[in-house]
Amino acid sequence: MGKRIRLNSKDRSGILSLYNKKGYRRGKRGQPKLNKDLQIGLVVKVVQFQRRYNLSGFKAWLKITKLKAFPDILKDHFKNRKGSSDWWIRRFNKPESETGIRQNFYRNHLRAHISKNK
Secondary structure (H helix, E strand, C coil): CCCCCCCCCCCCCHHHHHECCCCCECCCCCCCCCCHHHHHHHHHHHHHHHHHHCCCHHHHHHHHHCCCCHHHHHHHHHCCCCCCHHHHHHHHHCCHHHHCHHHHHHHHHHHHHCCCCC
8 A cells, every 4th residue: 555644634725635535645537548559559550541541530440440350459448447348349339329439439539649631
């Protein structure tokens, strides 16, 4: 375990905002970050599909998500989510209009790394 700071202050401003009420460091909040190796691999594949098929970045991403080996690639990313990682991967197989998961994943993890011009 890490070091513990014992403070009885109810005011959690300044340096105290970094610690929880038990005195331990706060963890990072929010969505788990995408593994850098996985992110680089996906960006490279999207750019390859863009050039090969003359598509936009998002259209190339949709084409990649329909590949046979794609669910195995995402298993590592979804393993830390609540619930089963298989449930999250099955959502990628449903139609895009039903879940919107492909669009959200592209927007949250890949769009900033793919240039808009060809």
